[in-house]
Amino acid sequence: MENKYFTPDIEDICIGYELEMNWNRAYEEKWVTIKISIQDEEFAYTDEISEIINALDDGMSEARVPYLTKEQIEGEGWISFITEYKGETNLENMNYIFFNEKVNYMLGWYFNTNQIALLVRDPSLVKDYYTEPTFRGECKDINTFRKIIKLLGI
Helix, strand or coil, X not given: CXXXXXXXXXXXXXXXXXXXXXXXXXXXXXXXXXXXXXXXXXXXXXXXXXXXXXXXXXXXXXXEEECCCHHHHHHCCCEEEEEXXXXXXXXXXXXXXXXXCCCCEEEEEECCCCEEEEEEECCCCCCCCECCCCEEEECCCHHHHHHHHHHHCC
């Protein structure tokens, strides 16, 4: 993948969203990492989302989000155990395969196409140890990854 970042859609920005902001793009390129919260470090309520949206709307600021990385997936509790898998199953051509013992799922990640596949571990199956994917689709960044995991109840 030649570019490490993409511009997020404004409607995706929400509490918990992680992005990088360049607040004064006309003067300098200084990216600041932000995780949007409703409280700052002193537990005072902030209106960070509207500040970001207003800054993007006036054209003086810009936002970017890094594409999903192996390290981010591992940071969410997934363990990488196979890379560059080329087997003849429903996991064919995955670049990385991860396992999470706590949730009994396996994750296949095609990092060149920003796709993931989540499969439930099923020890009752003799041939394949995993079922057909519970989810298969685009997952460009850690924000989307967390949302998919949450929506699936994993």
